[in-house]
Amino acid sequence: MTGAKNNTADLLAESFKELACRQPIEKITIKAIADQAGVIRPTFYNHFQDKYELLEWIVMRDVLAPTKPLIRAGMVDEAILLIFTAIEREKEFYRKASRLEGQNSFEQIAVECVRKVLLEIMEDHAVFLAPKNSWITPEHIAEYYAKSMCYVVMTWIRGNMPVPPQEMVEVYNYIIKHSMQEVLEGN
Numbered sequence: 001m002t003g004a005k006n007n008t009a010d011l012l013a014e015s016f017k018e019l020a021c022r023q024p025i026e027k028i029t030i031k032a033i034a035d036q037a038g039v040i041r042p043t044f045y046n047h048f049q050d051k052y053e054l055l056e057w058i059v060m061r062d063v064l065a066p067t068k069p070l071i072r073a074g075m076v077d078e079a080i081l082l083i084f085t086a087i088e089r090e091k092e093f094y095r096k097a098s099r100l101e102g103q104n105s106f107e108q109i110a111v112e113c114v115r116k117v118l119l120e121i122m123e124d125h126a127v128f129l130a131p132k133n134s135w136i137t138p139e140h141i142a143e144y145y146a147k148s149m150c151y152v153v154m155t156w157i158r159g160n161m162p163v164p165p166q167e168m169v170e171v172y173n174y175i176i177k178h179s180m181q182e183v184l185e186g187n
Helices: 002-022 030-037 041-045 051-072 076-089 091-098 106-125 138-158 165-177 180-184
Strands: none
Touching: 002 030, 002 041, 002 051, 002 091, 030 041, 030 051, 051 076, 051 106, 076 091, 076 138, 076 165, 091 106, 091 138, 106 138, 138 165
């Protein structure tokens, strides 16, 4: 049964992606997603609450889930490269998704997905050392990195992905590994 459920979710996701490439996500209805997938509308609700939950599921499945083993193995650059590559592979969908604004903006969905993944990995490792300041918690660290990663990714997507994924890894590493002081001093 799980296989059939995953197949239907995959079918709904592919249907949604196809529709998103043709029209604004705000205008896509659940009925249109179900019709495109060849299922009845209640089938959609057996899998997802709404199209925003489906979008979150797509981000987790297609972009973030494959990075978890890499991050756990200490291969962070490879995980970041995988994120940029996955997005570039379906660039039209992600360009359209990046235009989703408002209460359920794509950026908010992406930040929350990345935050969840990072927090899960930090909790799994349980190696988080006692910080020098009580404000430095796994939650704050996960949110900081989620927002910084999503800022770089969203800017890249909205700029029509002019830089190849490998270079974007270098860009992200430069930004994240240099203090503001170093950047201002030209280091």
